[in-house]
Amino acid sequence: MFADLEGKAVVITGASTGLGQAMAVRFGKEKAKVVINYYKNEQEALDTKKMVEEAGGEAIIFQADVTKEEEVISLVQSSIKEFGRLDIMINNAGMENAVPSHELSLADWNKVMDTNLTGAFLGCREALKHFVENDIQGNIINMSSVHEMIPWPTFVHYAASKGGMKLMTETLALEYAPKKIRVNAIGPGAMNTPINAEKFSDPKQRADVESMIPMGYIGKPEEVAAAAVWLASSESSYVTGHTLFVDGGMTQYPAFMAGRG
C-alpha cells in the first residue's frame, strides 16, 4: 500500500478492461479517486466502477475517444469537476493489429498512431497544462510496451507508436523535471488481457510466446498495476523519464538463455 495515494485523483484511459481495469482497481485499493475512461463499452466501465468501489476507492466513468482532442480535454476536466483535483494521468488506451507492412493501409497506420501515440500525447498535454497552471507536482504514466525496444514484424505501426512513446516520455520528463512533474512509462510484455485473448486461447501460440519469456509465464494485469501504483507514489520520487519493463525478462534477449550464443 502507498499511503500518499489516498484521496489522489487519477485519470486512466482505456480503463474498462485489461491493464487499465487492473490499474483502476489497484488505485481503488489505495483509496484513490479514479476516472475510468472508456471508448465504447459502457457496461464494462460500470463493472469496473463497481470493482473500484468494492476495493475501497471512488470512481466515475467517462466516455471519450482519445484520438479526439476535444474529448481528451473534457476527460481531463471531468476529474477536476468531479473530484476537485487531478494528480495522476495514465495514458493506457491502445490497440494493435497484425498486417504485413507492405500491405498496411494509411488508414490502419493512422488509426494505431492516433490512438497509441497522439492520444497519449493529448493526455500528457492536458494533464501538464493543469499541473503547470496550478503548481502541482503531478505524475504521468504512459503505457508503452516491450516493443518500444523490440522490433515486431507485421506490427510496424504498433512498434513505431511505442518507440515514439519512449522518446515522448523522456522528452516530457526532461522538460518538466524542474517543476518536479514526473513522466514515466511502463513496458509490459505478454500479458493475460483481452487484447491477447484470441492469441493465447490457442495452446500452440501460447506455448510459443511463453518460450520467449525467461520467467516462463504470461504476465498478470495485477503485476502491471503494482508497477503503476509504485510509479505514481512518492516511493518513486526520484524516478523520471524511465520505462519500467514488466515482462518476465522478455527484453533480456531470451534467445541467449542457457549460455547459447
Ligand code: BGC
Ligand atoms: C502486445 C502483446 C504482445 C506483447 C509481447 C505487447 O505490447 O500488446 O500483444 O504479446 O507485447 O510481444
